[in-house]
Amino acid sequence: MDYSSYPCNDVLCIDMRSFYASVEAVKLNLDPMKVMLAVVGDPNRSGSIVLAASPELKRRYGISNVSRFFELPDDPEIHIVPAHMADYIHMSLQITDLLQQYAPLEAIHPYSVDEVWITVNGLQHLFGTREEIAKKIKADILDSFGITCSIGIGDNKFLAKVVMDLHAKKQGIAECTYEDVEEKLWPHPIESIWGIGGRMKRNLNRMGIITLGQLANYNLDHLKKRFGVMGEQLYWHAWGIDLSPVFGDFSKQEQKGFGHGISLLRDYTKEDIPYCILDLCEEVCRRARTANKSGRTIHLGISYSKETGGGFSRSQSIDLPTNITLDVYDICMQLFNKFYDGKSMVRHVYVTLTNLRDKQETQLDLFEDRTKKNDIGYVMDAIRDKYGSTSILRASSYTQAGITIERSKKIGGHYA
Structure with a gap:
């Protein structure tokens, strides 16, 4: 694949680790990465969902964000707190304000309350390479708010997010360029990337497509015939290509x-x-x-x-x-x-x-x-x-x- 004709930007995808649980831990003056804490939608209902579990609670007991309150083990070391959505939104806005110290608002694209893209093109003379910028942002968020984040670095928004999901959540910071796609993406199963859910996974598996490498090397015309525009998009994503904008007012979309x-x-x-x-x-x-x-x-x-x-x-x-x-x-x-x-x-x-x-x-x-x-x-x-x-x-x-x-x-x- 000749990537020379495709846009190459400096994009970071920042994900707050167990965001709701981390915010609650900081409020209690506890270490978010060491404490066992669960944020429950409504602690008065045994069937209420666990909205967030701290990394240590996940590691020790396997609690996930789809677990139920009654599934939490009877361990006195586990802190159980109700959700406070206003606090999480307020913290998210504060983090966005911090990011404006590095880039203008039009270069910041919130994806969810705990995840955001930031494009850092042309900032090398101010803050260093894009990896150095990621390290500075990670340290600033930890120092300012006590929250640990994972950061993916890519040549576009897709690569930044997928390398964050696949590698940065374990390494802290990870990078994927166009040239890294074959090594860092292709060995992974197709459901590892953004946009492939259970139904699409089953359909692709029936076609003999198990890994991203197999998806990238499948016949594009067959994918388009089978899945239409979605098949074409998945094909190009498997090659690490994403043409979505990295600057602009991302919030203004036509109301359907x-x-x-x-x-x-x-x-x-x-x-x-x-x-x-x-x-x-x-x-x-x-x-x-x-x-x-x-x-x-x-x-x-x-x-x-x-x-x-x-x-x-x-x-x-x-x-x-x-x-x-x-x-x-x-x-x-x-x-x-x-x-x-x-x-x-x-x-x-x-x-x-x-x-x-x-x-x-x-x-x-x-x-x-x-x-x-x-x-x-x-x-x-x-x-x-x-x-x-x-x-x-x-x-x-x-x-x-x-x-x-x-x-x-x-x-x-x-x-x-």
Whole structure:
């Protein structure tokens, strides 16, 4: 492969080691790398998920981020703490601020709350080689926040991330250039890289593709015919090629729709579900109104409890775009009443508004005052913006089946 025509940048991918657990350990004045600590979504529920386990807890007991609270061993040395999402977001923003000492904001691309790319092109005269810059950043994060990170260095964002996942998490800092791909990537199984999940792995394995080297040397036309654009992307990734931008405003993307869902803390009956759907419609429409958008297609997703399994996902389009809560709610209830099996308990609900349009002048209707219905939504939004998300609610939100009040205490589904 001749890499001379492909972009070659100095990109670092920085991953905070067991971030949530590390933040909690620092708050307790404990060493994140030595203490046994588990961050649990809700310690009052035995089935609550372990959101993060410290490296020592992982090493000694094999606890992972998909373990459950009841699976934690009965060891008095284990610290169990509830999640504090606001603290993790605050720490993430502080780390981003620190990175701006090395590069401008447009060269920093947060991937998640605990992972970020930073492009350091042209900074050698200030901070040294890209490996020296990685060492300085790693030391600064540890000195400033007490948190250990792993850093992958690559010629593009993909190489930086994949070498971080495969090598830097063991070595602390690892580098992969185009010329290193055959040695550092190809021997690894295909599922080791970004973008290959269980289903894709099974499909590729059935084609005799087990390692990244086999993927890179497979016939590209056959991959494109079998998997389309995704097959082509995987092929080029196996060669270490990634054309995604390394500079710019990565946060601004065209909004395709507004969705809101919830995994319920208990099984909901047919009588409970309308309250939950109404609260979700309120949030979806609030977000659409804030963006001055309305939509023509309403989607409702329902998953039943584990005992029965299954569910449905259906959508319906309307003639006039809307962001009025009760309009969306009426369509969702039509879908629910049409496709619900009539007996199963519900554990997950999702509402989405898509097929977006810019907000237009309200179309007059002889039989209802749409202008007034539209204005009510914006007035409620203004009150919530000024006085808080729960300052004005529908009466249904105060019932046991309502979800808004409880969700207002959380960030990302976990308590702030």
